[in-house]
Amino acid sequence: MTQQDLADCMDVSVSYISKVENGRLHSGDYPSEKFIHKLASELKANEDELLLLADKVPxxxxxxxxxxxxxxxxxxxxxxxxxxxxxxxxxxxx
Structure with missing residues (x-):
């Protein structure tokens, strides 16, 4: 899946996906729990691990x-x- 494909699925910009992937977000840009839940579903990833990586407690x-x-x-x-x-x-x- 490309960043463009993921951005389209997530209804966000490719630049936002790139910032998330590369850890270049500013404090107000951090993904919400709702975004992380959807991201985990799209990527078939472990939701709890993604939440913890984002400093959010499942x-x-x-x-x-x-x-x-x-x-x-x-x-x-x-x-x-x-x-x-x-x-x-x-x-x-x-």
Whole structure:
């Protein structure tokens, strides 16, 4: 898919698609969540990954954080080795 094809599908300019792709947006130009949802659908990409790349927290993650803020503060404070151990234990449990 070319930038022109994507711009046509998204109803935006080719220059906007180029800026998004190359990370050359100004603060007021950042894509909305609605744009990212549509972009993920058009590109058959992982919506949560695109949202996170745009510094937007996916709704499902936001809800979990709101349910357990103390737990997420603890996770955020962990070093890489500790987080790796937690991830490994989760992977083993599943």
């Amino acid at each position: 709704e499902s993650i936001r809800k979990r954080i709101q349910q357990r803020p103390a737990l997420f503060r603890k996770l955020a404070a962990m070093d890489k080795q500790s987080l790796d151990a937690v991830e490994s234990s989760i992977d083993t449990a599943n």
